[in-house]
Amino acid sequence: MGDEQPPGRRGSRLLRDAAWRAGRFSGVVDLEPVLRAHRAGYPKAKMAPVRRAYEAAELAHRGQSRKSGEPYIIHPIEVTLILAELGMDTATLQAALLHDTIEDTSYTLDELRSDFGDEIAVLVDGVTKLDGSKWGERAEAETFRKMVLAAAADLRVLLIKLADRLHNLRTLGFQPAHKQQRIARQSQELLIPFAERLGMYELKREMDDLCFSVLQPEAHAAIAAALTAREAEGRMLLEPALRRLRASLKDQRLSARVILHRRHLWAVHLDVGTHLDTLQPADLFRLLVLVDGEDRDCYIALGAVHTSMTPVPGRLKDFISLPRFNLYRALHTRVIADGGKVMDVIIRTRQMHRLAERGLAAHIQDVARGKRADVAGRIDLEWLRRLLAWQNDATSADFLESLRGDLRPDLIAAFTTEGGVIPLPPGATPIDFAYALGPEIGNHAIGALVNGRLAPLHARLDSGAVVHILTAETARPSAEGLDAATTPTARLLIRRHLAAQRADDADDAAETGRRMVAEAVAATGMELLDLECRGVSGSIAGRLGFRDLDELYAAVASGDVDLHPLVSQLTADSA
Ligand code: MN
Numbered sequence: 001m002g003d004e005q006p007p008g009r010r011g012s013r014l015l016r017d018a019a020w021r022a023g024r025f026s027g028v029v030d031l032e033p034v035l036r037a038h039r040a041g042y043p044k045a046k047m048a049p050v051r052r053a054y055e056a057a058e059l060a061h062r063g064q065s066r067k068s069g070e071p072y073i074i075h076p077i078e079v080t081l082i083l084a085e086l087g088m089d090t091a092t093l094q095a096a097l098l099h100d101t102i103e104d105t106s107y108t109l110d111e112l113r114s115d116f117g118d119e120i121a122v123l124v125d126g127v128t129k130l131d132g133s134k135w136g137e138r139a140e141a142e143t144f145r146k147m148v149l150a151a152a153a154d155l156r157v158l159l160i161k162l163a164d165r166l167h168n169l170r171t172l173g174f175q176p177a178h179k180q181q182r183i184a185r186q187s188q189e190l191l192i193p194f195a196e197r198l199g200m201y202e203l204k205r206e207m208d209d210l211c212f213s214v215l216q217p218e219a220h221a222a223i224a225a226a227l228t229a230r231e232a233e234g235r236m237l238l239e240p241a242l243r244r245l246r247a248s249l250k251d252q253r254l255s256a257r258v259i260l261h262r263r264h265l266w267a268v269h270l271d272v273g274t275h276l277d278t279l280q281p282a283d284l285f286r287l288l289v290l291v292d293g294e295d296r297d298c299y300i301a302l303g304a305v306h307t308s309m310t311p312v313p314g315r316l317k318d319f320i321s322l323p324r325f326n327l328y329r330a331l332h333t334r335v336i337a338d339g340g341k342v343m344d345v346i347i348r349t350r351q352m353h354r355l356a357e358r359g360l361a362a363h364i365q366d367v368a369r370g371k372r373a374d375v376a377g378r379i380d381l382e383w384l385r386r387l388l389a390w391q392n393d394a395t396s397a398d399f400l401e402s403l404r405g406d407l408r409p410d411l412i413a414a415f416t417t418e419g420g421v422i423p424l425p426p427g428a429t430p431i432d433f434a435y436a437l438g439p440e441i442g443n444h445a446i447g448a449l450v451n452g453r454l455a456p457l458h459a460r461l462d463s464g465a466v467v468h469i470l471t472a473e474t475a476r477p478s479a480e481g482l483d484a485a486t487t488p489t490a491r492l493l494i495r496r497h498l499a500a501q502r503a504d505d506a507d508d509a510a511e512t513g514r515r516m517v518a519e520a521v522a523a524t525g526m527e528l529l530d531l532e533c534r535g536v537s538g539s540i541a542g543r544l545g546f547r548d549l550d551e552l553y554a555a556v557a558s559g560d561v562d563l564h565p566l567v568s569q570l571t572a573d574s575a
Pocket of ligand 1: 075
């Protein structure tokens with residue numbers, strides 16, 4: 001026995017491979033950093049399952065290389081390292097090591113399932129691309145739909161996809177220019193918003209800047225240079241204020257770290273664009289106050305900030321009592337430092353900081369270590385569930401459009417009367433709100449109470465609005481509703497309902513028209529069914545320019561085609 005024993009009695013073809021039995025691993029890359037990072041987060045975790053996944057992946061990818069010329073296995077290892085450093089559990093690391101095997105090697109999903117079990121198979125399948133040769137140009141959208149669907153069941157799928165994309169962005173330089181641009185743009189549109197929604201800001205910032213450097217290399221370089229050039233100046237400017245702040249925190253008996261935090265380049269770019277000559281310290285840096293303590297200590301720290309520097313009125317944002325739609329919690333304020341320069345200050349506890357940087361990954365780690373019972377907890381994943389529940393039969397293009405709409409970063413927050421948060425795009429209306437609650441409510445909406453006052457369905461909602469939707473059983477979606485709707489989801493659902501309505505109406509009309517024709521034909525002693533079976537009616541419909549009989553009959557019912565000349569024609573043709 002010993003080392004030659006293949007793991008699992010039902011080892012697949014791959015794991016029974018002679019090379020595996022001989023233990024001849026190419027050994028070109030080192031799994032040790034992954035194991036070290038995993039052990040740091042989970043001192044009791046067993047490392048054998050991770051090694052076994054590595055061995056299977058290494059065998060499957062052996063002989064393949066990346067565009068850089070390195071052995072392919074480097075990529076899954078780097079992806080796994082990103083996840084291990086985020087504190088992800090053993091199963092996620094195993095799946096990350098294997099994440100490209102089904103897509104890119106002869107290893108099959110069934111084999112993987114029999115070697116590693118259902119949990120790992122579901123995670124790997126969730127990030128496996130659909131076959132372009134079978135799905136054609138819909139492959140990309142459908143692959144995304146499949147991934148989102150898998151993520152709704154197990155969010156770790158999204159974490160693996162994000163780590164995979166991060167490493168691909170880090171190594172983008174080896175791809176041809178057009179592919180670099182496509183991957184960067186797609187990342188900005190769909191993956192980075194996911195990272196933001198899941199509260200994974202550390203990862204989001206790195207992806208932001210990597211995409212920025214590909215899409216606008218000159219602007220990227222200019223801001224990077226400005227940031228380096230102004231850092232010393234920023235520190236000097238803030239030094240006296242920081243001394244006062246530290247003393248003030250001490251007076252309040254608060255233990256806190258005060259850090260001058262460099263903003264990431266993309267965020268600076270979004271704020272200042274090309275006006276680099278007017279860059280202020282506030283554009284480049286944030287003052288981060290990390291408090292050792294509870295939520296309420298943040299408010300005490302806020303008092304210390306406002307007594308040591310002059311606050312700018314109206315700039316206080318309390319994301320502790322009014323959190324955003326992801327896990328982010330903090331106090332934000334703006335102050336005037338010495339020399340009259342403004343500076344944004346962020347105050348968080350250590351726990352808030354960990355969540356603010358790692359978001360969902362921090363949550364999953366707490367769950368895996370048994371510190372927290374529910375993974376969903378405060379994360380509002382309703383948007384993900386809603387998206388999936390209604391969009392199963394949307395076309396690929398509609399699905400991607402809705403997803404993009406749902407992932408917009410500049411959402412406003414509207415509230416249900418029970419205090420539930422509904423994220424909506426700016427300019428959204430009560431009808432959008434109604435469809436965000438569900439198609440049933442949207443379809444029957446007749447009006448709304450916004451902040452307790454009656455409002456029409458096309459009213460514009462402001463952030464913070466409390467909305468109650470009024471419904472009536474007999475109400476149906478209308479063309480006016482479609483005009484009032486701004487979210488892709490609401491528009492999609494109304495359009496679909498109107499189309500179904502038109503089809504129903506058309507069916508009714510065709511039936512009525514056919515009855516009229518049938519009665520008139522019967523009066524001449526003939527049978528319409530007989531004429532239809534002989535193709536007589538069909539050929540007349542064709543001559544009159546209708547696509548089919550239903551259209552002809554519907555035209556009779558509406559009076560567009562006169563009944564009696566038609567019947568004469570029918571009887572004449574049948575002779
Ligand atoms: Mn990959």
